Amino acid sequence: MATRTRRSQRRTEALSRERIVKAAVELLDASGESGLTFRVLTERLETGPGAIYWHVANKDELLAAATDAVVAGAVATGATGITGAGEPSQEPEDGIRDVALRLFDATEAHPWLAAQLATQLSRNPGGTVAPRILEGIGRHVRALGVPQDGWFTTASALMHYILGAAGQNVANTESARALGPEADRGDFLGTVSAAWKRLDPDDYPFTRAVAEQARTHDDREQFLAGVDLLLTGINAGHPRTA
Amino acid sequence: MATRTRRSQRRTEALSRERIVKAAVELLDASGESGLTFRVLTERLETGPGAIYWHVANKDELLAAATDAVVAGAVATGATGITGAGEPSQEPEDGIRDVALRLFDATEAHPWLAAQLATQLSRNPGGTVAPRILEGIGRHVRALGVPQDGWFTTASALMHYILGAAGQNVANTESARALGPEADRGDFLGTVSAAWKRLDPDDYPFTRAVAEQARTHDDREQFLAGVDLLLTGINAGHPRTA
DNA sequence: CCAAGAATGGAACGGCGTACCAGAGACGAC
DNA sequence: GTCGTCTCTGGTACGCCGTTCCATTCTTGG
Numbered sequence: 001m002a003t004r005t006r007r008s009q010r011r012t013e014a015l016s017r018e019r020i021v022k023a024a025v026e027l028l029d030a031s032g033e034s035g036l037t038f039r040v041l042t043e044r045l046e047t048g049p050g051a052i053y054w055h056v057a058n059k060d061e062l063l064a065a066a067t068d069a070v071v072a073g074a075v076a077t078g079a080t081g082i083t084g085a086g087e088p089s090q091e092p093e094d095g096i097r098d099v100a101l102r103l104f105d106a107t108e109a110h111p112w113l114a115a116q117l118a119t120q121l122s123r124n125p126g127g128t129v130a131p132r133i134l135e136g137i138g139r140h141v142r143a144l145g146v147p148q149d150g151w152f153t154t155a156s157a158l159m160h161y162i163l164g165a166a167g168q169n170v171a172n173t174e175s176a177r178a179l180g181p182e183a184d185r186g187d188f189l190g191t192v193s194a195a196w197k198r199l200d201p202d203d204y205p206f207t208r209a210v211a212e213q214a215r216t217h218d219d220r221e222q223f224l225a226g227v228d229l230l231l232t233g234i235n236a237g238h239p240r241t242a
Numbered sequence: 243m244a245t246r247t248r249r250s251q252r253r254t255e256a257l258s259r260e261r262i263v264k265a266a267v268e269l270l271d272a273s274g275e276s277g278l279t280f281r282v283l284t285e286r287l288e289t290g291p292g293a294i295y296w297h298v299a300n301k302d303e304l305l306a307a308a309t310d311a312v313v314a315g316a317v318a319t320g321a322t323g324i325t326g327a328g329e330p331s332q333e334p335e336d337g338i339r340d341v342a343l344r345l346f347d348a349t350e351a352h353p354w355l356a357a358q359l360a361t362q363l364s365r366n367p368g369g370t371v372a373p374r375i376l377e378g379i380g381r382h383v384r385a386l387g388v389p390q391d392g393w394f395t396t397a398s399a400l401m402h403y404i405l406g407a408a409g410q411n412v413a414n415t416e417s418a419r420a421l422g423p424e425a426d427r428g429d430f431l432g433t434v435s436a437a438w439k440r441l442d443p444d445d446y447p448f449t450r451a452v453a454e455q456a457r458t459h460d461d462r463e464q465f466l467a468g469v470d471l472l473l474t475g476i477n478a479g480h481p482r483t484a
Numbered sequence: 485c486c487a488a489g490a491a492t493g494g495a496a497c498g499g500c501g502t503a504c505c506a507g508a509g510a511c512g513a514c
Numbered sequence: 515g516t517c518g519t520c521t522c523t524g525g526t527a528c529g530c531c532g533t534t535c536c537a538t539t540c541t542t543g544g
Contacts, residue, residue, distance in 0.1 A: 048493025118360035118409045131449040138448030152455035157468030164406020167360045206380030207373040213394035226399030233471035290524025
């Protein structure tokens with residue numbers, strides 16, 4: 001057994017938690033949750049496991065850090081200029097749609113994100129992710145004129161809908177990719193729609209009836225429609241102050 | 243190397259996909275997603291991996307089957323007699339609340355369920371889980387008088403909210419358990435609330451303002467409040483027919 | 485110049501999901 | 515009855531995973 005071979009040289013660019021998290025996000029984006037491995041991470045960073053473990057406690061913490069980094073980028077004002085880079089004077093409804101769409105788009109850009117949010121959001125809720133989202137939504141909830149004792153319930157309802165819908169949407173786009181490299185969203189929805197039409201008419205009358213709508217629906221539009229349902233319900237529940 | 247030892251006897255009770263799924267659900271309930279292992283599963287069923295793989299393709303399929311089994315039980319009419327064992331003549335709003343609560347309770351009884359729903363619901367959406375939920379909600383959406391071209395959007399919005407909120411809630415109760423054996427939900431919420439109150443006042447004014455509400459809120463009540471927001475929005479969007 | 489600490493990365497460990505396959509029971513054909 | 519065939523079983527082995535351990539190297543302050 002040869003003694004330990006000495007390492008060639010100290011690395012040119014110092015390892016850091018930031019560099020590790022950045023590489024983790026890239027790996028997750030490239031090949032999904034199963035693509036993030038300490039093995040490929042060490043290879044990518046040209047280092048050993050021990051070096052990574054010096055900066056990060058374990059894989060769960062790494063996933064949490066990656067999630068937080070992406071959410072922070074998505075929620076940050078003006079991160080994506082969808083409705084005008086976080087215009088401060090916009091209508092509160094538009095502000096909520098803006099935040100919602102930013103999160104929606106983030107889960108689409110990072111398909112692994114939705115599952116992480118669902119799993120880890122409050123696994124350690126002292127964490128930074130939940131407050132980030134809540135805060136992004138909450139400002140606008142307050143601006144809507146919701147009475148203070150309804151703030152938490154209202155903002156939570158919005159957050160839950162956004163996370164649920166975003167997760168579902170990701171699952172859809174992922175499935176489309178799984179169908180094949182050149183298969184697109186339409187092919188996938190066609191497959192699902194056809195499967196639904198084949199269901200038992202006695203047990204699944206409704207699902208069969210909406211199969212056609214499912215085939216032709218637009219994810220983003222449907223997502224915003226759900227947000228608007230909530231906004232309507234919220235506005236109906238309190239006297240609209242000017 | 244001794245030749246293969248012959249097995250003692252053919253098993254008394256035949257293995258079946260049902261028995262395997264049942265055991266899987268029990269293991270998941272007992273010790274979470276990481277508690278479900280082919281090793282302990284073979285031990286529990288007094289068999290070998292090959293026998294299991296004869297009935298089930300792989301672990302993903304096993305998880306999907308377990309998820310489907312639990313959802314089927316939860317959505318089935320009268321599975322839990324919360325509002326009267328699936329009264330057929332109830333108001334459509336109550337019907338929706340009923341289905342929502344059933345799923346909410348299911349995710350609480352099976353803490354692993356929410357993550358599975360988020361991850362796998364449409365990983366294979368030709369699967370049975372999504373139609374089951376959609377159907378359970380859809381009947382009542384129709385009864386609400388929603389025009390047909392809004393069926394899919396409306397039912398989807400409800401489903402997304404339910405899944406998102408249920409997942410969030412599970413994360414909360416799970417975290418409470420992690421705090422310690424005798425720690426209860428109150429201790430956990432107290433911890434979270436305290437952490438939120440310690441946030442930067444400039445960056446997190448809203449979250450700090452709702453920290454106290456978070457400490458004292460009731461999960462079930464808040465969940466239903468969100469459902470009602472959606473119901474209000476839905477009813478406002480179309481002429482209420484008798 | 486040298487001791488002390490921070491940071492590194494190679495090797496090894498236990499456990500996981502899974503593939504493989506020899507063999508045991510069930511059962512119809514003759 | 516016996517045989518061949520098909521269904522089902524469970525033991526063994528493989529490759530990869532997250533993680534631990536630790537000798538070694540670079541950096542820093544006295």
